[in-house]
Amino acid sequence: MEYDQGRRPRVTVVDPPLQRHDGQQLPHVFPGDDLCLYYDEFDGGQHLIADTVVPWISEWLFHYELWLSTGSWHGGGVHPGQGSTRRGRRRAEAERTPRPDLPSATG
Numbered sequence: 001m002e003y004d005q006g007r008r009p010r011v012t013v014v015d016p017p018l019q020r021h022d023g024q025q026l027p028h029v030f031p032g033d034d035l036c037l038y039y040d041e042f043d044g045g046q047h048l049i050a051d052t053v054v055p056w057i058s059e060w061l062f063h064y065e066l067w068l069s070t071g072s073w074h075g076g077g078v079h080p081g082q083g084s085t086r087r088g089r090r091r092a093e094a095e096r097t098p099r100p101d102l103p104s105a106t107g
Contacts, residue, residue, distance in 0.1 A: 001053070009053050011035040013061075019068060027073040028060065035060050039078060 003009040012034050018026055028036040037056040063075030 001049075001057075003049065009037075009049060011037065011053065011057055018064070021068050021071045024071065026064075027067055028063075028075065028077060036077070 001009055001011045012032065018029075018033060020026065026033060030036055035057065037053060037060055060075065063073060067073045067075075
């Protein structure tokens with residue numbers, strides 16, 4: 001993780017390298033395979049990285065492992081390039097509603 005005050009934390013999985021499911025592009029990553037963890041700009045002045053970004057990394061990795069096995073991203077969210085519109089955020093929140101047929105990253 002790289003973090004400069006006033007910028008979004010850059011999180012990249014170094015080892016082991018992220019794999020592709022049947023040659024698909026990785027979901028929820030920025031160019032360079034930086035993980036996409038949240039919708040809007042990160043405000044490091046109000047949120048501790050240990051309380052926000054670190055748990056989000058764990059959740060991203062959980063959903064990545066599911067995607068790697070199934071080819072389907074179950075983590076919800078707005079993919080980079082879709083924009084962070086109000087409609088996109090509402091759709092993403094609806095996608096994040098727990099489904100009884102899938103395990104939950106939060107317990």
